[in-house]
Amino acid sequence: MGRRQYPWVLATVAWSDAQQYTRGTLDGLPLLSHGCAPRDVLATRRQLRALGLRPGGADPVAVLYGRHNRSKARWFASLYLIARAVPVRPMTPAKHTALAKANLARRICRTCGRDPLYVLPRSTRQCWPCFELTHDTDDLTEAA
Ligand SMILES: [Zn+2]
Structure with a gap:
């Protein structure tokens, strides 16, 4: 040392x-x-x-x-x-808009068209209430 x-x-x-x-x-x-x-x-x-x-x-x-x-x-x-x-390179307005759009698209439910404020599962693109609803309906249809 x-x-x-x-x-x-x-x-x-x-x-x-x-x-x-x-x-x-x-x-x-x-x-x-x-x-x-x-x-x-x-x-x-x-x-x-x-x-x-x-x-x-x-x-x-x-x-x-x-x-x-x-x-x-x-x-x-x-x-x-x-x-x-x-x-530091500031984010250009165009970049900002594109990013916001992309994020929003991932959140809008394709059934009710609402934004549940979380990113939806890629497979369903549905909010949880709609997912449950459609699946219940499917079950009922199958049962009938
Ligand atoms: Zn929905």
Whole structure:
């Protein structure tokens, strides 16, 4: 334990004009340990998502590493420039309408035409009251 696998290295980085201390490089990107990455400038994909942003085709500018407390396993996460991230693609009205239509079609009972507010079984496309009713009727017809 306590072995310093990643020594501090002063390096040129994408997010600052001045050289910054890093933990070397990984796959050609500056490596940062958890806690020394500037949170206001760099973010992981998940952190971007929380901000309503996505990398938008931008390449990561650094790699963050940390260690899981329990397993001691090392994890790595790509870091992106928040300034270069773009908003999450909003759903277009057309997309929204198509999705709503598809969902509604799956809910409308083909017998009574009502929306029971749940997705109907694919095989019957009927709400439960109608299903029971038609099956009772069938039974009666058969019995008669
Ligand atoms: Zn029905």
